[in-house]
Amino acid sequence: MLRPLLRLLAPLALVALPAILPAQTLVIVTGREVLSPVPTLWKNDQSNREISDLLFLRLADLGPALRTTDERAFLPRLARRWTRRDSVTLAFELDPRAHWHDGAPVTPADVILSYRRAADRALSPQLSTLLGRIVAVEAEGERTVVVRFREAYAEQLYDATYQAPPLPAHLLARVPPESLATSAFVRAPVGNGPYRWVGRTPGQRLELRADTTFFLGRPGIQRMVQLVVPDGEARANLLRTGEVDAIDNVYGLPNFRRVERLADYAYYPAPGLILGFAGFNFRDPADTSRAHPLFQDPLVRQALVLALDRAAISKASWGPLTTTPDAPLSAIVGRNVASPPVLAYDTSAARRLLARAGWRDTDGDGVLDKGGRPLRFRLMVPSVSTPRVEMATRMQEAWRRLGIAAELDLVEPGTYMTRRGQGRYDLEFWQPLQDPTPSGLVQSWACAGIGGSNVGHYCNPAVDSLLARGSRAGAAEATRRWSEAVARIAEDVPAVFLYALVYGTAVHRRFTNVTIRPESAWSTVWQWRLRPGQALPRDGQ
């Protein structure tokens, strides 16, 4: 039956003729659309960051090891060199060749504008917290920017360069700061990086073209097209048919093992900044002035963690390379900070802890209870996140076997964020994009973060003290203090830590000199090259 049908439709294939294109092209597919790839406008989104990093350079980039405290490992970008004038002052000399895509030179005014936006609490509450120790950013002559800090600490260079890449002051000086997010600039950003903005078809694709005058070297790939395909099966098909050259995370695809076997693609595992956990609410969702009736007890929290084979649960959804931390450590941060001992999967130990805490099934309904209260809670999960819904279902089943009744609260993202912000949940399945430094932990795991990113109200002054001491210390001591802080957080079990993503980026073998930066997969695309004789019709021959 299939053959006649195919014969019937065969004439449609006549139009399938190759075309000739002028440029070497890299086609990438992703599941999430890039909406605002402009520095200071995004914070927690990997897709925005990856495109932003192609358009906008920083003064300096983290070295390949991503050690935020190692000043010698930073790579010059817009600044061709920097000098330390004293323990609280850094001076950056801008590269005179650096220019914006409209031809204007990069000036200290650009650096100052971006810093001011980031430091404005009303515009960027999270960035302003992170950059709180910068007291001034000033121009000195036409090419020098001086950054002054409140105190001496190991991450000064990181703070001065990472969070707020410069924005073009000559284009944005007249745009009211609060209007940048809705300005025409966001729809057609003018950057200074290796690629310039060409355009976007909403919901479908965006296109960048190489800046042939890029001052650090002419990009080898002249055109980059990013296709937006939310459906995982369709993304996998694009790889199978060779319609795309690269994908950001093979392990995010359904049946990723079949995709992994495609011989045309090389796979680059890279630790990521994404951390996944189910965070306990330490406050009663019905009355946030009271402690949570279940989760105030550390024995219950520990038992809930011990009851889960977290490694199996996360690998089933995120692939074999994904790691399971016991503390808020993404795979990148976990490389530079010692991880605490593992709370291993042990259902017997979980049962013992619950019994010790007084939980027994007194009425024989299969659910543990204590003082007439069942061990029942709701796990809030964003319904649009298939991996999280899958994992939550497995967690629910594992808990059920121990007499713990977890109800899944699948809600759409707007509702999720609202209830998260208001503390109206028991347990929430969150997946933040971490900063590459442990000093960023203050946002979600320090008492000071309550009212901001610390929605669960976890608070341990000892952790705060260790994080603060780490942030003020020199490199070696900082690592020690951060490790101690992370160990304390792990002991407190403020969340069921599930996964630290390790990406499997796939790139077609027709490209060479491929490197994948863990924190921003495509930021080195300008250094990639097409292998001789490997051009396709889409590249132009």
Added chain:
Amino acid sequence: MSGWLLRRAAQAALTFVLAVSLAFVVMRLAPGDPLARLTEDRPLAPETLARLRARYGLDQPLAAQYGAFLAGVARGDLGTSILRDEPVTRLLAERLPATLLLGGTALLLNFTIGIGLGTWQATRAGGRGDRWLTRVVLATYAMPSFWLGLVLAWVFAVELRWFPSASCATRCWPPTPAGPRAWPTSRGTWCCRPPPCPS
């Protein structure tokens, strides 16, 4: 006749107003803050959220919001998408051609193949071909559409490669250098907007 026409017009107008009102009410009854999605990638200060609330009219009483919504609909203005910060009408217009193409093609295939096969079967009613085709058609009809869709995508996009496996596209004809709407692939050039292709 004119009375009948007037009655039908009044019914249509009432239905339209009810549908529009229902859309407004259902959106307002849905749990969650419309601005909450914005804070997912970019935490916002309370004063910024208040400013955005005012910008989108969300700080107004419900009746005022409803009035503004109805007035906008009357002018063909469906408001601004909070997530994308673009007029909703523009977003719809951008997607409409693909929707029409998809729906139109499905209808066209449905009618031509359906009528053709139906006619063929009618002329051979009760015959072997009719019986077999009835079985095949019933089996296809009984298949879950999501599964059938995956199978068809696999056959026509992955195996035969007649069509792109994702996105709205068609082969460029005649072959042309890539224009702003062109989508290069390993097998040639797909155009995001079906004919006419960029020239």
